[in-house]
Amino acid sequence: MIRVLHPITRLIVGGAQENTMFTAALLDREHFYIEIVSGPQTGSEGSLIEEIRGRGIPLTILPQLRREISPLNDFIATWKLYRLIKIGGFSIVHTHSSKAGLLGRLAARLAGTSIIIHTVHGWSFHDHMASWLRKTYIVLEKWAAQFTNTMIVVTERDIEKGLKEGIGRPEQYRLIRSAIPLADFHPFGVEERARLRVELGIPESVPVLGNVGRFSPQKNPLDWVQVASRVADVVPDCHFLLVGDGPLRSEIEAQLQATGLKQRTVLTGLRRDVPRLMAAMDVFLLTSLWEGLPRVIPQAMAMGLPVVANRADGTVEAIQHGETGYLCTPGDLDGMAAYCLELLQNPLLRKTLGQNGRQYITQEYDLRNMIAQIESLYAELLSVQQGKSNETERNK
Secondary structure (H helix, E strand, O other), X not given: OEEEEEEEOOOEOOHHHHHHHHHHHHOOOOOEEEEEEEOOOOOOOOEOHHHHHHOOOOEEEOOOOOOOOOHHHHHHHHHHHHHHHHHHOOOEEEEEOHHHHHHHHHHHHHOOOOEEEEXXXXXXXXXXXXXXXXXXXXHHHHHHHOOOOEEEEOOHHHHHHHHHOOOOOHHHEEEOOOOEOOOOOOOOOHHHHHHHHHHHXXXXXXXXXXXXXXXXXXXXXXXXXXXXXXXXXXXXXXXXXXXXXXXOHHHHHHHHHHOOOHHHEEEEEOOOOHHHHHOOOOEEEEOOOOOOOOOHHHHHHHOOOOEEEEOOOOHHHHOOEOOOEXXXXXXXXXXXXXXXXXHHOOHHHHHHHHHHHHHHHHHHOEHHHXXXXXXXXXXXXXXXXXXXXXXXXXXX
16 A cells, blocks of 8 residues: 655645645555645634545644744754654655645655655745745755656646746646536525525525635735625625635625624624525625636636635636636725626626636546546656565666
């Protein structure tokens, strides 16, 4: 049995973490022993730790594996990862997220692991960070790429960005979309949708603009409220549904109060029944400033919702402008509101774009296809490694 270790920095409720959980849960357990190792940090976004344990996935928590830069903690975490890899006899180390991606790959290299894979769920660097910090992350990514067999990316744009910055070689990249469990995400019936709206206190007949995500600067929820305010000026009966939590919650609540939207906005907090909550929405609005591939877009599209989003890396690949939703220039709040209004005021257009989106997602983002591609990559790299071992034996 092939032993595979998946290091990840933290197990909050987020796209990279869900991707890792589904990968670990669904890989063929007759051929692979899968273990996850993570730092202890969670946050207001919620935690996947108990769900991962409930799925029977072996999980190790390293107290020193943390997001913040700390020479002492980083050294100890690397040492513990090294021991875990060495003693555990892992043939494949498949890392996720920035900190675990760097420390995990270094530890695997020191342990002599023959196959090292890193999934880029969105690069650690972006245009909205300080220049010196961005350059530092790029240098570190270039360094780690030197001893990485394959870098899985979830968007073609991430391949372009990586190569532009000199990170790795073209043959090191493999595009594998971050898929979703389609059995969970599908349009709900009229009666079930009506019951859910009653539960949320939303009138059955009003249009609803919604979002699911972390209340963090990256997700840019304050712009979301500003777009909602513009929509409300034109459609007075429109209601708003925000699912999630995060460090900007108090600022969101203050802005909802200031714009007069508080009485017709539902803030659910953390919820795991995302498909049910999406079923109460008519249009999905995403205002993120940067993304890898935001999983909420294929989730919303699988639910039959048209999506309005900023042009932010992976959103450009997930949304077909004018066919499954609309893409906007970041900061163009008036343009974003206009697209939302067009959809909210035109049920036929909304239905058409929603159906187009669901058809596209069921073809391109099936979780079974993602798992099959990862298993194929593992088999390919193992075969190459076996060939090298055989060649070494022949040359002795």
